[in-house]
Amino acid sequence: MTDEISFKRCRNSCPDIAFKCESTADLKPLEEIIGQDRALKALEFGLNIGDKGFNIFASGYPGTGRRTAIVDYVKELAKKIPIPPDWCYVNNFRDPTSPHVLKLPSGRGEGFKKDMEKFVAEAIRALRKAFESEEYAQKASGKLKSLEDERKEHVNKLSKMTMDAGFQLQQSQIGLLLIPVVNGQPITDEQFASLPPQTQDKIQKKREGLEGKVRAAFRNLRELETKAQEEVKKLSQEIAAFAMEPLLEAIRESYSDCKDVIQFVADVEKDILDKLPMILQRQQEERTNVPFNLQPPAEDPTQNYKVNAIVDNSKLEGAPVEIEMNPSYYRLFGAIEKEARFGALTTNYTMVRGGAMHRANGGFLVLPIERLFTDPFMWESLKHTISTEKLEIEEPGAALAYILTKSLRPEPIPFKAKIILLGTPLIYETLYALDPDFKDLFKVKADFDTSMERNEKNIKQYASFVCSLCEKEKLMHLDPSGLAAVVEYSSRLAQDQGKLSTRFSEIADIIREANFYAKQDNSKLIKRKHINQQLEERVYRSNMIQKKIEEMVQRNLILIETEGEKVGQVNGLAVMGMGDYAFGKPSRITASIAVGKEGIIDIERQAQMGGPTHTKGVLILSGYLNDRYAQDHPLGLTARLVFEQSYSGVDGDSASSTELYALLSALSGRSIRQYLAVTGSVNQKGEVQAIGGVNEKIEGFFDVCKSKGLTGNQGCVIPESNVQNLMLREDVVDAIRQGRFHIYPVKTINDGIEALTGFKAGERKKDGTYDKGTINDLVQKRLAEMAEKVKAFKE
Secondary structure, three states, X not given: OOOOOOHHHOOOOOOHHHOXXXXXXXXXXXXXXXXOHXXXXXXXXXXXXXXXOEOEEEEOOOXXXXXXXXXHHHHHHHOOOOOOOEEEEEOOOOOOOOOEEEEEOOOOHHHHHHHHHHHHHHHHHHHHHHHOOHHHXXXXXXXXHHHHHHHHHHHHHHHHHHHHOOEEEEEEOOEEEEEEEEOOEEOOHHHHHHOOHHHHHHHHHHHHHHHHHHHHHHHHHHHHHHHHHHHHHHHHHHHHHHHHHHHHHHHHHHXXXXXXXXXHHHHHHHHHHHOHHHHHHHHHXXXXXXXXXXXXXXXXXXXXXXXXXXXOOXXXXXXXXXXXXXXXXHHHHOEEOOEEEOOEEEOOHHHEEOOHHHHHOOOEEEEEHHHHOOOHHHXXXXXXXHHHOEEOOOOHHHHOOOOOOOOOOOOOEEOOOEEEEEEXXXXXXXXXXXOOOHHHHXXXXXXXXXXXXXXXXXXXXXXXXXXXXXXXHOOOOEOHHHHXXXXXXXXXXXXXXXXXXXXXXXXXXXXXXXXXXXXXXXXXXXXXHHHHHHHHHHHHHHOHHHHHHHHHHHOOOOOOOOOOEEOOEEEEEEEEEOOOOEEEEEEEEEEEEEEOOOEEEXXXXXXXXXXXXXXXXXXXXXXHHHHHHOXXXXXOEEEEEEEOOOOOOEOOOOOHHHHHHHHHHHHHOOOEEOOEEEOOEEOOOOEEEOOOOHHHHHHHHHHHHHHHOOOOOOEEEEEHHHHHHOOOOHHHHHHHHOOOOEEEEEOEHHHHHHHHHOOOOOOEOOOOXXXXXXXXXXXXXXXXXXXXXXXXXXX
């Protein structure tokens, strides 16, 4: 007969004396990441290797400290890395739709922007002053006077030539006309028509001969005017260049180590000289601005001399660390903004905005992988940026040629940063299998565990973690009893007596809620009773469905027996999850047998209510029966198994041993104790295997028994390999200590059937038989009888 386990093995209690302090206030706050040695080693490798493609996928579940661990580690590492350069966009004077990018030493981007703003303001003042000066007026007058004298001389010669030929030059809307002069007076067209034909012909011939000379003379005059304009333009440019030279030289000297800046300054100087009249006219218009002008303002050429500093690293003390937990395409890759002006959307290079990728360039970027899939452009754009090492800003629709409107195409920025993705193991496996680029771009996997060893060192570090949490969030500190309760609950979360949970977010919530109850209790420290109160209150807020089920069991609406014995009927245990809360739910499992050849029929599967894992468990039962009892003759059995009053489907194999016990009971005729509930899966060799949720299952049956009345006989049969997972509630442990509830660990089906029936299972002899009267002997004989009946029926 299987012996029950002691109450001491049902919960790995943590003694208060394990903590040599009066409270966590006496401890040193945690300064390192605990329980994630494997992940930290992967992080250290991935963050320090500089080769292409060694980006990191941090695999784990929320609450394990992934983000905190990565951010803390990366920030420390970033301090040792040089600050990356600043990046600015400036106007491309040759192609304004493709702004140039400038690379400046870290912290100088904003300075250059301000220097250019200062230059433009001072240059305009200098130009205005230069062109309003007496010196410029004298030089311009001198240049124009000589050209004007030459022009007058040409005009006088032309007038004399035409007068000598008997004509007078006259300006009209269609150009210059040669008007005949008769008797010293110009004549009209009517007077010309009244002249004799011979006189008209003579005048016309003179006119035709004179027109060629007049055109030649006017060409000379136009050349003189052009020459005058060129001379004035040249003079203006010389004056402007001289006026701006000190300002330009100051910028060239400040940025002598930046070739791109020097080239941009040269382009600005050339553009100012080319657009000098427009600039001066614009300044004049601004000084005489008309209020309520509804006309679109004229273009201001000086707007093209501004600097758009999209990355400013002046405040960094090392490489940048960007944590973007809510990424969108524009937040990641930047945007080209637009503004409405007089009914139209316009943009220019000053409206280009950088994103998290720009700020992280030269450093580190942390992203949640799930969010990247909310936008079809983000994931592909991220991969493209990493593989090409070029960071582009463009409209997402334009990238796929869906939108072909005219817009800007800024010059790409060289990109080199370490990308760290946060995601679950399932997402990692999916991407690795289905995305051919993923394995080349994210070559380092940092696996964050959900548990760690429960040893003296880790317990002390756990206490330091609690200390740092209390210090950081101004919570009450915990006394040794409170710390012990937290450690015990951590093992409960880990579902293992020898482990501690690394789901620190849940541990932190426990302490925060316990802090609330400690305040209500006017306590100066959080104690075990406050931790226990918090756990009880949390369960009470979420266990309404569980209590409803217990009530239905009490009222026999759900049939669960906790006393007596029955043949072919067993209490199975399952776990029901309600999102934030999971609890154990007993279920009646029954078996019926008959002569036949259909084998074991899973009613749940036939009704399409059974999952694949449950179906596998049932099929294993056939293998067990064949291996144990069908060596000399075929099974002549038709058996049906069912979860009674199950309406929502069944999956998992944790009830396979339970179903086998019901079947063996039905075949042997031996009754099963209804005050015991069973869990555990089984293999074809009859070994009982570990299952999940053992604590919830035991506590679920205990609560049902307690609601119907504890008799002192009730208990659970569990796999022996699950004993190490026991972290039962204190009230359940107390009942076991008092002998009012029992836990029976079993290794094999033989152990389990003995515990459930009180009869020996029986071991197989060399001749293949079993000891007379044992369970296996009765089953073997019954199956042999059924096989004979099947044979006789056929004959």
